[in-house]
Amino acid sequence: MKADLLISLRMSLTVSLMVLLFISRVVAQDGWAVNYNSKSVCTLKGSALTMECTYTPPSNHSVQKPFWTKELVTSGSEHPDLLDDPEYRGRVQYLGDEHRDCSLRFKTVRETDQSKYYFTFITNQTGGKYQGAGGVDLSVTDLQVEVPERVIEGDNVTLTCKPICSLTVRPTFTWYRNGSSLSSSNDSLHLQPVSSDNKDRYHCGVLGQNSPEVTLNIRYGPKSISVSISPSGEIVEGSSVTLTCSSDANPPVQNYTWFKGTSSVGKGETYTMKKISSVDSGEYKCRSSNEHGEKFSEALTLNVLYPPKSVSVSISPSGEIVEGSSVTLTCSSDANPPVEYNWIKGTSSVGKGETYTMKEISSVDSGQYTCRSSNEHGEKLSEAVTLNVLYPPRNVRATSIRAPDSKSETLTCSSDANPPVQNYNWFKEGGSSPVGSGHSYMALQSGSYYCVAQNEHGSQKSAAVTVKVNPNNILVVVTGVVVGLGVVVAGAVFFYCRHVRKSKQQHLARVGDLDY
Structure with a gap:
């Protein structure tokens, strides 16, 4: 009985569509024509459908093959026949003949059938291929539950069951919640004030076709804000630490803002410190916000552990170090947890503690001193300081x-x-x-x-x-010096006189040449 009723309703829907179609007639100059009873058809997915069509071939032509194509075929291309298409084989039927009727029937319409369809026929004459212009636009609709675009916690909500395109016959609707039918038979379902806890699934049905299930997208401000840290346990400097802010909100939180103390340090659901350092120690919290509100998490404290760094040695008093004075070396460093200090002169250990004092310093204390600062996470030597005892x-x-x-x-x-x-x-x-x-x-x-x-x-x-x-020996030395000086003087006089005599001779020679 139910099956007969379903068939009757589908036939009624098909017939009604056919009755209400208007005729689009295309006539060529040589007398041939293709008449589509409708330019567009809308039907439910899974239903049966008949596209009514009549045609008139050119005079003196004999139709050899009438067929339908899914797409408009341009000149020079082969006409794809729906009966030869694996997607349509067994689901479509040509109801017409080689004379007047060109109707196309779909036994079961699929969503992929949505397209434009054209009737084509081939005659016995050369170039006798004819295709009806315009075609028929097939829209395949599915039921859907229409939910208000914005549902805010506390609103009254109305759901509407509707196809994508308008159906000719107004059917009876059935509503379902979590798979169980409800008493409402209208296309609308009214819900009382809703809360963010509403996770129910709703769908509607018509003529045995069911809409997809929907859930209410209820919008609300952030709730249950918390911060987690990864990895857990001790935080050692140089490691990567990620803070993650989680919250319950709809729409999801658009803005996460991270605070260290009262200062903003980052944005986003996570805040990662790839190589965390001592300056990153402190209290962190995140602020989650969307268009419906904002909320802060509880504070989370980061205590970054790190080996000694910035190890340095100072000398007191400053200035020159004179033998017999008192000199104190002081080692300072930055570390967490606190450190132990060892003093080294050259390569030998000479003391322990934050300070190293030499009360009466001597020259043997000159040299290079370094301080080794160490804790459970590592150790570091200071730069060497040189003591230069004067x-x-x-x-x-x-x-x-x-x-x-x-x-x-x-x-x-x-x-x-x-x-x-x-x-x-x-x-x-x-x-x-x-x-x-x-x-x-x-x-x-x-x-x-x-x-x-x-x-x-x-x-x-x-x-x-x-x-x-x-x-x-002293006298001999003195005498030798005197004699030597005399020889030098005599030689100088000799060479001077010789130079003067030679110069005079050259002058007299030049004078004689002039007289001549």
């Missing part, structure tokens, strides 16, 4: 080297001082004035000599060394 000369010593001919002795003064000795002075015992200066001194007289080394921090004299020089 002190006056000491270990001053004079030594002598006698020349092979015993004519003189060379005295040399050495010392240990910082800064190096600027002045060396030589004294002969028994005298109060220096007899020479400089690192070395050539002694030409016998006697005891000593040197005095001096820098800006003090002076020290060496022990005396005894020099023995032969007096005759």
